[in-house]
Amino acid sequence: MTSQAARRGSLTGLGGIRWPYRVIAVESPSGMLTPSCHDDLLATGIDLRSYADGPSALLGMMAEDPAAVLAPTDLIGVDFQCFVGAIVAWSDIPVIIGLTNDQESQRRAYQGLDAGARGLLWLPFDSVELMSAIRHLGLTRTGSASIVQYGSIELDVQAHRVRISGREVRLAPREFALVQYLLAEAPRLVSAQEIAAVIGVNQLAGPVRVRKYVQNLRRKLTGTGQPAVLENVRGLGYRLVDTRTAPDEKA
Numbered sequence: 001m002t003s004q005a006a007r008r009g010s011l012t013g014l015g016g017i018r019w020p021y022r023v024i025a026v027e028s029p030s031g032m033l034t035p036s037c038h039d040d041l042l043a044t045g046i047d048l049r050s051y052a053d054g055p056s057a058l059l060g061m062m063a064e065d066p067a068a069v070l071a072p073t074d075l076i077g078v079d080f081q082c083f084v085g086a087i088v089a090w091s092d093i094p095v096i097i098g099l100t101n102d103q104e105s106q107r108r109a110y111q112g113l114d115a116g117a118r119g120l121l122w123l124p125f126d127s128v129e130l131m132s133a134i135r136h137l138g139l140t141r142t143g144s145a146s147i148v149q150y151g152s153i154e155l156d157v158q159a160h161r162v163r164i165s166g167r168e169v170r171l172a173p174r175e176f177a178l179v180q181y182l183l184a185e186a187p188r189l190v191s192a193q194e195i196a197a198v199i200g201v202n203q204l205a206g207p208v209r210v211r212k213y214v215q216n217l218r219r220k221l222t223g224t225g226q227p228a229v230l231e232n233v234r235g236l237g238y239r240l241v242d243t244r245t246a247p248d249e250k251a
Helices: 035-043 054-064 080-090 103-114 127-135 173-185 192-199 207-221
Strands: 021-026 046-051 068-072 095-099 119-122 147-150 153-156 161-164 167-169 230-233 237-240
Touching: 021 054, 021 127, 035 046, 035 127, 046 054, 046 127, 054 068, 054 080, 068 080, 080 095, 080 103, 095 103, 103 173, 119 127, 119 173, 119 192, 147 173, 153 173, 173 192, 173 207, 173 237, 192 207, 192 237, 207 230
Parallel strands: 021 046, 021 068, 068 095, 095 119
Antiparallel strands: 147 153, 153 161, 161 167, 230 237
C-alpha cells in the first residue's frame, strides 16, 4: 500500500540520495502504517513506501532506489534474518530494524544486527523517531555522509569501519551500531536505557549488563597510552568525548 502523497516527485541530492528520503517499510502487525502516517512523514521529509510482506519489498527495492529499509522483526512472508542478509548482500542500502519489547522480537533484532542491519527503531514509531533513526545512519538532507567524524573518532558508514586517531578498531555489528548512535548524539549524554535499546539488551536485566558492555567497548576504543574516548558520567549516562581537548576520565 502506497499513499498518494508518497507518489509525489522527489529531488536528488549530492551522493544520489533523494529528497525527501525514500524509505521502504514492511508492514508489521505490531504497528500498521496508515495513509495518514505517510502524509505526516512526507511533511518531515520522509517519502515512505510500505509493502505488505518481505518478498514484495525486495521486488520494490529494484524500482524505489530507497535511502533505507525499515524491517520489522515480525515481517511476513520471509525469514527475518534472511531478509536483512539479502539486502546487505545485494546492496549498500542501510536496514533499520523495527522491534518491540517482547523477548522474541529482541532476539531477532540481535540476528538482524549480526546480519548487517545498521539501526533500531521501536514499534510503533512516529515521524520524529523515524527521522532520528535515519539521521543516525549518517544521512543528511543533501546526501550520504559516508565519513562521520567527532574529535579523534572517524566512522565510515558505508565501509562499516571505525578509526581512532587513525587506528582501525574492529567492532562487532552491535558495537558499531552503538558507536554510531553515540557519535550521532555527541556530545549529549546517552542514558543506559537508550544503550540497552540499541544493543538489544533487556532493560529488566538491569544496568549491570549495559555497564559491562560499555566497559568492554571502551577498552576496544582506547589505544595503548591513549586517553579514553568513551566517558561514563556516573548516574547520568555515557558519551563520546573529543580527546584532543578533553582529559581522560575513568569509567
